[in-house]
Amino acid sequence: MDAAREMFVAEGYANVSMRKIADKIGYSPTTIYLYFKDKSDLVHQICEQTFARLAQNIKAIQQLSDNPLEKLRSGLREYIHFGLKHPSQYEIVFISPLPINVEGSFEDSNGKIAFDTMISVVGECVSANLLKHNNIELISQTLWAGIHGVTSLLIQHGGFPFVEREILIDSVIDTLISGIKA
Amino acid sequence: MDAAREMFVAEGYANVSMRKIADKIGYSPTTIYLYFKDKSDLVHQICEQTFARLAQNIKAIQQLSDNPLEKLRSGLREYIHFGLKHPSQYEIVFISPLPINVEGSFEDSNGKIAFDTMISVVGECVSANLLKHNNIELISQTLWAGIHGVTSLLIQHGGFPFVEREILIDSVIDTLISGIKA
DNA sequence: CAATATAAATTAACGGCGTTAAGTTATATT
DNA sequence: AATATAACTTAACGCCGTTAATTTATATTG
Numbered sequence: 001m002d003a004a005r006e007m008f009v010a011e012g013y014a015n016v017s018m019r020k021i022a023d024k025i026g027y028s029p030t031t032i033y034l035y036f037k038d039k040s041d042l043v044h045q046i047c048e049q050t051f052a053r054l055a056q057n058i059k060a061i062q063q064l065s066d067n068p069l070e071k072l073r074s075g076l077r078e079y080i081h082f083g084l085k086h087p088s089q090y091e092i093v094f095i096s097p098l099p100i101n102v103e104g105s106f107e108d109s110n111g112k113i114a115f116d117t118m119i120s121v122v123g124e125c126v127s128a129n130l131l132k133h134n135n136i137e138l139i140s141q142t143l144w145a146g147i148h149g150v151t152s153l154l155i156q157h158g159g160f161p162f163v164e165r166e167i168l169i170d171s172v173i174d175t176l177i178s179g180i181k182a
Numbered sequence: 183m184d185a186a187r188e189m190f191v192a193e194g195y196a197n198v199s200m201r202k203i204a205d206k207i208g209y210s211p212t213t214i215y216l217y218f219k220d221k222s223d224l225v226h227q228i229c230e231q232t233f234a235r236l237a238q239n240i241k242a243i244q245q246l247s248d249n250p251l252e253k254l255r256s257g258l259r260e261y262i263h264f265g266l267k268h269p270s271q272y273e274i275v276f277i278s279p280l281p282i283n284v285e286g287s288f289e290d291s292n293g294k295i296a297f298d299t300m301i302s303v304v305g306e307c308v309s310a311n312l313l314k315h316n317n318i319e320l321i322s323q324t325l326w327a328g329i330h331g332v333t334s335l336l337i338q339h340g341g342f343p344f345v346e347r348e349i350l351i352d353s354v355i356d357t358l359i360s361g362i363k364a
Numbered sequence: 365c366a367a368t369a370t371a372a373a374t375t376a377a378c379g380g381c382g383t384t385a386a387g388t389t390a391t392a393t394t
Numbered sequence: 395a396a397t398a399t400a401a402c403t404t405a406a407c408g409c410c411g412t413t414a415a416t417t418t419a420t421a422t423t424g
Binding site for chain 2: 094095096107135137138139141142144145146147148149150152153156159160161162163167168171172174175176177178179180
Binding site for chain 2: 380381382383384
């Protein structure tokens with residue numbers, strides 16, 4: 001998994017074959033199939049490792065504040081930055097066409113848990129009457145769309161003449177929060 | 183191109199091979215290479231066709247109103263709905279990892295033109311002093327992130343228990359516009 | 365220690381893929 | 395009818411994910 005993760009990060013999912021991974025670890029390709037059902041399974045397990053950390057990170061960072069809106073903001077920031085720091089895994093879990101994500105794909109994954117963690121604080125904001133309305137699911141998914149958008153755009157379209165990264169990220173977060181605030 | 187487009191739409195980019203396309207049109211696989219440099223070129227040209235229409239659609243729809251904010255809103259809506267109506271092409275142009283998008287990938291493509299068309303109206307909003315600030319590029323890219331987020335999420339994660347489609351789309355657009363308004 | 369059971373890894377192969385080089389068939393031009 | 399050009403195909407290369415059958419290494423016994 002370490003070797004595979006390194007290669008995915010360095011060369012992107014599509015350019016890493018089972019044969020190359022086997023080569024790198026000094027085993028024959030078929031050996032990998034003794035430990036992972038198939039390529040999708042291997043990738044899936046790597047991502048689970050990674051996104052378990054995302055959930056932790058978000059939880060930790062949110063506890064640094066007690067203003068619900070500030071918690072929300074820092075959670076959104078962490079999500080985006082985590083995605084940009086682990087572009088291969090983010091791509092696999094959130095961007096790539098489903099063939100990669102096997103059945104039960106996203107539901108009951110650590111990706112989902114990370115998402116749930118991040119948006120749990122939306123409930124707090126609603127309780128504190130800080131938002132325009134109180135449809136927690138709708139607000140959460142709206143926020144998710146926004147932060148997923150900027151994350152995937154920055155990962156996938158590095159060539160695009162984007163405004164400075166951090167400024168764009170802040171702008172998205174500011175716009176979203178200002179858009180849902182009461 | 184017609185056959186290939188149909189197959190991409192029906193089975194997704196990854197599951198369509200040059201051999202299958204050749205089969206469908208009753209030619210040998212190599213014949214395709216007489217008309218297209220490679221698979222990426224074929225796909226690229228199909229997408230150019232499609233996104234030329236998106237630019238037209240946005241322009242047409244925006245002309246139905248003369249309130250700049252309403253123009254903006256209808257352009258955003260059209261972008262999202264177009265993406266959902268042509269998920270394969272949207273995926274190829276905006277979602278898929280770069281290997282598919284050859285060099286010069288997104289810049290100087292009809293995808294870029296569609297984007298430019300959609301956000302040209304941001305300038306009008308700024309001129310009319312309708313927005314919080316006047317950094318046109320920043321606002322445009324922020325909006326793009328938002329609408330790309332919801333579009334790609336809905337395309338890629340059909341299984342996710344999303345709130346009703348149109349409601350989520352409206353929520354994203356409302357949040358974005360309300361977030362940038364003065 | 366030798367015999368055997370089990371675990372770990374490999375070899376060989378299948379069918380698929382994108383793509384290229386060389387050759388063939390069909391159509392147009394003289 | 396002869397030739398030039400366009401359209402298309404055959405055969406192959408080197409990849410890919412994956413499986414079945416087999417071998418090698420390690421542990422467990424008597």
